[in-house]
Amino acid sequence: MNEIIAKFAREGILIEDEAYLRLKEMDDPMTASSELIVSIRKEGGKFTILTSEVLDDFFEIENPHEIKAGGPVKDDFKREFDFRVIQDTSNKSYTSGEIQDMVSYFSSRFTKLKNLLSKRPELRSHVPIADLRSGGDVVSIIGIVNDLRSTKNNHKMIELEDDTGEITVIVHNENHELFEKSEKLVRDEVIGVHGVKKGRLVVASDIFHPGVPRIQEKEMKFSAVFISDVHIGSQTFLEDSFRRFVRWLNGDEGSEEQREVAADVKYLVVAGDIVDGIGIYPGQERELLIKDITEQYEEAARLFGDIQRDIKIIMIPGNHDASRIAEPQPAIPEEYAKSLYSLKNVEFLSNPSLVSLDGLKTLIYHGRSFDDMAMSINGLSHDKSHLIMEELLEKRHLAPIYGERTPLASEIEDHLVIDDVPDILHTGHVHINAYKKYRGVHLINSGTFQAQTEFQKIYNIVPTCGQVPVLHRGALKVFEF
Template identity: 50%
Template sequence: MTNNILLKFAKKGINLSPDAYAKVMKSDNPVNLASELIVKLKSNDFKPVDLISVNGKTIDEITGNISTSSDEHAIQDNTHEVESGVESTDETKDKSDIKNTDSIKPKSKLETSNDKDESSEGIVKKEDSEKIEDAKIQFKRNLEKSNVEYDFEVLQDSSNKSYTSGEIGDLITYFQSRYEKLSKILKQRPDLKMTTKIADIEDGQTTLNLILMVKEIRTTKNGHKFIEFEDDTGSLSILFSNKNEELFADAEKLVRDEVVGVIANKDGDFVIANQLIYPDVTRIEEKEMDFGIVFLSDVHIGSLTFLEDAFKKFIDWINCEYGNEEQRKVAEDIKYLIVAGDIVDGIGVYPNQDKELSIKDIREQYEEAARFLGNIRSDIKIIITPGNHDASRLAEPQPAVPEEYAKSLYKLNNVEFVSNPAVVSLDGINVLIYHGESFNELPMAIKGLSYEKNEQMMEELLRKRHLAPIYGERTPLASELEDYLVIEKVPDIFHTGHIHINSYKKYNGIHLINSGTFQTQTEYQKIKNIEPTPAQVPVIDKGQYKLFRFID
């Protein structure tokens, strides 16, 4: 019931603080109370910004348990309540798995990386540069005007396109949008140019070419897969035999609600699959680029485990003031910096988070973030998307971080805010940015996937052409009138975060990058035996992948 209650609010763009959530769940009938609260919260008395984190006082006010004026429902600035829009029950902590991921204990020295598919610049060492002053970073660089010309374009941003009411009709429209978008992609395959709808299958028809959505997956007593599919005309069960090893292995990667092509044989009422066709991405040609892009995520400013010294070194490096000659040369090439969510640690994201915070006010956390980013040289354009720790709604797609909470960041003249997910064009290089909340459930849904090899999860999402295919489980998804998580355009770069483990792979010519974190390992991660990689910064420098480390 917990998941249903949370989704009920998330679908309406409403997020509850820990005490508000507790009050709802302790009521005699949480489902009915949730419905009544949603009606009142969506009335004209409350603004959208008020719904980013509804506190316990607001719940009491609405239910009549206490007497307060209507002016007291606003979000508190200096409390420990949720302002990043994530529930805080123990069940939620387990449900998120990686929601609060952090990083491994810093080593005294880190050697040059020799991972395959990457040419690493290695650790940026103190002895390679002038000694860094211990003084706090001053907000100064952004005051300098830049003469650099940017060919910057936002190709996809759902920030101002949320029209869902959360009703069943919207949910149907949402899945119709998903099916139509992925059908269009699949119909580009030769075997699927001519397809049959389920309702149009004739009695004597033996060969079926179908485009279907997965409804239910079952395993027979003999170990075969018996999968129920559907389209917009009906449903059909298809057998995937384990005797066809290659096909069966492909079928084992199917998850609910994804859209695929199926070639099958029909014998009476019995249908056996011959071929499974994923939407997948076609191989792309690499584009020439004469500049560099830096990829960050999960900085977690405001956390006690935020690696401030390492982040200062990173800023000095990107300002060409730190590192050896070769490392500074790469820094000179940097034109864009992307932050794929969780630039701050948020408030009330998980139980007892306040004990692990150095800054316990969400606005002050963004002020601190502006102080750091404001010291990055002004000729670098910075693109920021939200994550599950940021002050945006939890349900995906997440709109851009509101100016209400990040006023100082909005004042920086080289910062652009976009939604999660988003697609941007940087001088002709298309970058798909997704924080990565769906990584929480993929390892449990698909055998062989793991957090430690998150580049494999990224590859699987590209094969499915969807960033969060499973609806109604661990990843909160808003039933928008359009499914914005379908990967319609094939990107040149796919950038994610959330897992806090740096990874890189090239798939069909596409750079797959998870940018790790600037946070050390938390107690929660120790329990889960998760060892993230701290202060490792990936760069695409003139088309080549490089990795820099900022821990002594």
């Protein structure tokens, strides 16, 4: 059966010969078909035969080749965007899988973070580990954490390494403040240590992270909306909630205050897991409504395609999307999401990505590393992702722990180091809203449009569904749909 006819047949719609021929002649017949199906659904499926007259009425143009994919453009929403991509690793990601790539990867991480740490006054006189002397000197060193252990007396032992050698650092538990700081260390992060050299050890008097300075908050003359974890294709995808959200964005739903905010929205930032994917976990097929990855993205195109085109959409992949699983993830491949790529107002970027939204640096990361951070540091959990984001900013790395649940590509350069301090850090993955302003940086986790899954029930994870954070001229608002 022809692909266009089959597409309508799956929706219970017959297509007249003339309408079929007109559709077939369009520049992008599959996208045009998706737009028509969305329109028919909105009408409640009141007719089951698509005629050429219906086609003409829908597109309101004589020449079907002039059709542009995407939602409506409203006369009062015509804007100019000051949008710039600062970092997108989609075409910069390279690894051959050789052991030398891993050496280069950690060397890149160490060099970048050592340079940040060296700017701290306490560490400007740091020395290489191999140059440490043996007797009672006060020393400053910078290294990558190889291992963390506790002695039988519950002191903390940190195995620290730089490009010249290794040293064991001891943190005594009598120094409560420092010991508490050492409890938040994780393997493979880069830290600075101030202490006293005693034999083959360094007894720490202080520990330093690269950290972030307090930034000057920039004036925000627009609004931006942040969502993630839509999971289109899952049986638990909340389609009605998402459609209410789209109607609000288009100015067609909500209170007077909500409509005023919607009228101010220039950007929609989507932090991954647009679709539910295929084969992500054992038995997933039993929980899927759409069991083909291309059809999942076609459905995503229908839903996102309803958003009026004067809103720019920035979209990165998550671990459920059809990108490679190892981070950094390149942008969602067009071969699986051709229908999404036909939407003219969507920018497809890598996970993570750094963009400028009218001058506000926005770091977008799906958040897979949150699993490792929550398991490694006492006091961190999925329902406190703002605290995890704070830790990642302090460590200046989005996924510092190598070799655990977060797959990381051993590339020549470590692209997950946070080189630039952002104005906004937007994440997802945990399905629970969170917000905090930390040293002037807006930390936003945007919840989900997926109801509680069976997996979440087992672990008593309660998602915040359809609760959308909006940064309205610098102030956070959350609207529920």
